[in-house]
Amino acid sequence: MRAATIVLVSAFVLVVHAQQPPRDAPHPTTGSGSIRGRVVAADTGDALRKARIMASAEGARVDPVFSDADGRFQFVNLPAGRYVLSAAKAGFATTKYGARRTLEQPIAIDVADRAAVDGVDIRMPRGGVITGRVVDDLGDPMMLVNVTAGRLVRTGGRARVVTAGSSMTDDLGEYRISGLTAGSYIVSTPGMAMVLGAGVSSASAPVFYPGGASLTQAQPVAVHAGDEVPSIDFTLTPQRMPRLSVTVTDANAAPVSGLVFITQLARTSFGPIDTMQSFGIEGGGPTTIPQRPGDWIFIAQGTQGSAIVPLVVGSDDASLNLVLSKGGRLSGDVVFEGANAAPAGQVVLESVIADLPADFRAAAVVGDMKRDRTFEMTTLAGPREFRLRTAPPGWVLKSLTVQGRSLLDGPVEFKGGENLTGVQAVLTNRRSPLSGTVIDRDKAPVRVYSLLVFPEDRTLLRNPSRWIRWVRPDQNGRFLVDDLLPGDYLAIALDDVDEAEWLNADYLERMRLRATRVTLGTGEPQTITLEIASTP
Structure with missing residues (x-):
C-alpha cells in the first residue's frame, strides 16, 4: 500500500490562483465633509453612550468613533462619497443606519465636499439571545461544541444558511448566542468527532434544532428584540463513522505526486450548501478517512489537475478514486471600452463551480490580467460560471x-482537454446610472423605502448578481443605481423587501405587473419618479 500523508486544512475556501503582488492596505483619507448624529435605543429612544460607530465608503478609510454620554457622535474631515454607518454595543444588535434587520440594505449617506450632514440617528434594537445546552447520549455535557444561528436565504432558487451568530459550549455544555436581530433562525451544530488513540473512531452527526439530521427537518426559532429564547438544547449521539478509502491518480491511473487539496460539500434538497471539512493528501494514497454518511461532492485540486466527483456514502465503508485531469484552458484579452490605456488597478477574472453559493470559492480558478492585457485560466473542470472578482474603481464586466458566444449567461461545461482561445473580456465604465425619487398616492415625497430593479428579460434572472439590484435611498430620499449595464429593466419602490427571497425569479415575478419599465442606454443617465407600492 502506498504511503500517504493527510493534512488538515482549516481554511474554508480553496482557490487556485496565479501569484499576485501584495495588495496595499488602504491609507487613511481626509477631506472636508462631516457626518453628525446620535445613537439611540430603538424601543425607548434613550441615548446610548460608548457605542462604536464605523463609517465606510469606497476608496476611503475612516477610523471608528464612540458616542458620548448623550449618544452623539461625529465624523469629520471626510472625503466626498457615499457612506454606510454601523453601530455596535453590548446588549444590542449591530445596526446599520436605515436597516431594520441584519440582511436589509442600509441607507447610504451622501457627503459632498465641505458638506455637513446632521441628524443621522442610528436606532439600535436590543439584541435577542438564544441559549441552550449540548449533551451526549448519556446526558453528560459536551464542551467546545460550536452552535450556530443563521438565516435561511435563497439565491437563484438555491437555499443556504447565512450565519448570524455562534457560540462554543462551556464546561457545563451551555452556549449563549447574543446580539441577534428580531427574526427566525435555523439553529444547528455540526457535531463533534470522537478521537480515540491515533484515529477517529466515531462522531456525532450534525443536528438541526429540534433534532433533525438535515435542514429540511429544522424548526425555525423565533427571536424578538431584547428577548432570550432558552432551552434550545441538543443531544449528540455518537455513531460509527464509515471509513472512506481515497485514492488520487492521474489520467493514466498512476498515483499523483505532491499535495492534493480536497473539499467535501454536502448535497441536500436545497443544493450544496454545507461543508464537512477540507483536507490535503500528500501522495496519491490510498488514504483512509472517517466519512459521515450522506450525499457528497468531492472537489480535488492539485498541480496535476483537478476532479469533481459526486459520491453517496451509506453506513458501510466505501472507496473513492479521484482522477485528476488537466481540465480545460481559457485565454484571451481584456478590453477597456472607451479607454486607450488600462486604468490603474488590478483586473482579476474568476471561474467558480456552478450551482454553489455566490460567496463560496472552493476550487475557484482565477486569471490575472498581465501587463499586455492578456489573461489565462487553467485546470477548469465541471460546470463553470465566470465573473469579475477585482477591477479598478468604476469599471464593470x-x-x-x-x-460570438457569451460565457456569462449560463454554466460552461468543461470535461477536460478544452482549449478556448481568443476570449474577449470587455470592461466598461460607461454605465447607465438610474436615479430618482419616490412619492406616495398623494404625491408627497417618501424618504424611507426600498427599490428593486431587475431585467425585463426573464432569462437574465438566471444570473441574479449581475442583473438584479436592491438599493435604499440616501438621507434625502433620493435613490441611485450606478452599476447597471444598458438594457430594459423593471423598477419598483416598496415599503419593504424580503431579504431572504429578493434574488429569486418567483419573488420578482410578483412585482412584474406593478413595476415601471425603464430603458437604459449606454452611458445615458436617467432620472425617474416612482409611486411607492405595497409589499405583496
Whole structure:
C-alpha cells in the first residue's frame, strides 16, 4: 500500500490562483465633509453612550468613533462619497443606519465636499439571545461544541444558511448566542468527532434544532428584540463513522505526486450548501478517512489537475478514486471600452463551480490580467460560471465572449482537454446610472423605502448578481443605481423587501405587473419618479 500523508486544512475556501503582488492596505483619507448624529435605543429612544460607530465608503478609510454620554457622535474631515454607518454595543444588535434587520440594505449617506450632514440617528434594537445546552447520549455535557444561528436565504432558487451568530459550549455544555436581530433562525451544530488513540473512531452527526439530521427537518426559532429564547438544547449521539478509502491518480491511473487539496460539500434538497471539512493528501494514497454518511461532492485540486466527483456514502465503508485531469484552458484579452490605456488597478477574472453559493470559492480558478492585457485560466473542470472578482474603481464586466458566444449567461461545461482561445473580456465604465425619487398616492415625497430593479428579460434572472439590484435611498430620499449595464429593466419602490427571497425569479415575478419599465442606454443617465407600492 502506498504511503500517504493527510493534512488538515482549516481554511474554508480553496482557490487556485496565479501569484499576485501584495495588495496595499488602504491609507487613511481626509477631506472636508462631516457626518453628525446620535445613537439611540430603538424601543425607548434613550441615548446610548460608548457605542462604536464605523463609517465606510469606497476608496476611503475612516477610523471608528464612540458616542458620548448623550449618544452623539461625529465624523469629520471626510472625503466626498457615499457612506454606510454601523453601530455596535453590548446588549444590542449591530445596526446599520436605515436597516431594520441584519440582511436589509442600509441607507447610504451622501457627503459632498465641505458638506455637513446632521441628524443621522442610528436606532439600535436590543439584541435577542438564544441559549441552550449540548449533551451526549448519556446526558453528560459536551464542551467546545460550536452552535450556530443563521438565516435561511435563497439565491437563484438555491437555499443556504447565512450565519448570524455562534457560540462554543462551556464546561457545563451551555452556549449563549447574543446580539441577534428580531427574526427566525435555523439553529444547528455540526457535531463533534470522537478521537480515540491515533484515529477517529466515531462522531456525532450534525443536528438541526429540534433534532433533525438535515435542514429540511429544522424548526425555525423565533427571536424578538431584547428577548432570550432558552432551552434550545441538543443531544449528540455518537455513531460509527464509515471509513472512506481515497485514492488520487492521474489520467493514466498512476498515483499523483505532491499535495492534493480536497473539499467535501454536502448535497441536500436545497443544493450544496454545507461543508464537512477540507483536507490535503500528500501522495496519491490510498488514504483512509472517517466519512459521515450522506450525499457528497468531492472537489480535488492539485498541480496535476483537478476532479469533481459526486459520491453517496451509506453506513458501510466505501472507496473513492479521484482522477485528476488537466481540465480545460481559457485565454484571451481584456478590453477597456472607451479607454486607450488600462486604468490603474488590478483586473482579476474568476471561474467558480456552478450551482454553489455566490460567496463560496472552493476550487475557484482565477486569471490575472498581465501587463499586455492578456489573461489565462487553467485546470477548469465541471460546470463553470465566470465573473469579475477585482477591477479598478468604476469599471464593470460588460461581456465575456468567444467566437460570438457569451460565457456569462449560463454554466460552461468543461470535461477536460478544452482549449478556448481568443476570449474577449470587455470592461466598461460607461454605465447607465438610474436615479430618482419616490412619492406616495398623494404625491408627497417618501424618504424611507426600498427599490428593486431587475431585467425585463426573464432569462437574465438566471444570473441574479449581475442583473438584479436592491438599493435604499440616501438621507434625502433620493435613490441611485450606478452599476447597471444598458438594457430594459423593471423598477419598483416598496415599503419593504424580503431579504431572504429578493434574488429569486418567483419573488420578482410578483412585482412584474406593478413595476415601471425603464430603458437604459449606454452611458445615458436617467432620472425617474416612482409611486411607492405595497409589499405583496
